[in-house]
Amino acid sequence: MRWVLAFLLAVLGASAAAQDALPPAPYAYKQLDDPVLEAEATALMETLRCLRCQSQSINDSDAPMAGDMRHQVRSRILAGEEPKEVRAWLIERYGDYVSYQPEVSSTTWPLFAVPIALVLIVLLVLLRRLGLRRKTGDS
Structure with a gap:
């Protein structure tokens, strides 16, 4: 063997x-x-x-x-x-x-879309948090 x-x-x-x-x-x-x-x-x-x-x-x-x-x-x-x-x-x-x-093709579109989606999510979270702080700071 x-x-x-x-x-x-x-x-x-x-x-x-x-x-x-x-x-x-x-x-x-x-x-x-x-x-x-x-x-x-x-x-x-x-x-x-x-x-x-x-x-x-x-x-x-x-x-x-x-x-x-x-x-x-x-x-x-x-x-x-x-x-x-x-x-x-x-x-x-x-x-x-x-x-x-x-x-950009059917196999590569996530490589372009995911980073854009992540940036948008981060921006939404930041805007929401800043909006809540302004409301609590005004009271």
């Missing part, structure tokens, strides 16, 4: 290490020749989150996954896609979390 477990761990460890050992995608670290297209790609990459680091944009991250995402952005822009189309494709593929600029 121990041999089987050791074998499985070795196989799984080797496959995980092999993923990081693959060479980077062509446009992971190479800029596009057209400065206008590269500027569009860079602007878009600044607004996309690295799913591995989570605190960096894919433009700033050195993670292999961010390199793959940079390659996808540059390749698609080079192929003639608009940045909005590339963003939509990445969001469809990786989910809303990949974007630093989330759009």
Whole structure:
């Protein structure tokens, strides 16, 4: 049983290490020749989150996954896609979390509505308390 477990761990460890050992995608670290297209790609990459680091944009991250995402952005822009189309494709593929600029949708509306509701509740409570203090202070 121990041999089987050791074998499985070795196989799984080797496959995980092999993923990081693959060479980077062509446009992971190479800029596009057209400065206008590269500027569009860079602007878009600044607004996309690295799913591995989570605190960096894919433009700033050195993670292999961010390199793959940079390659996808540059390749698609080079192929003639608009940045909005590339963003939509990445969001469809990786989910809303990949974007630093989330759009209001059926899944993200609570993220926008809850803070507004909390501020309104706090304001109502404060106004009510201040109103009660004024009434008791006038008597």
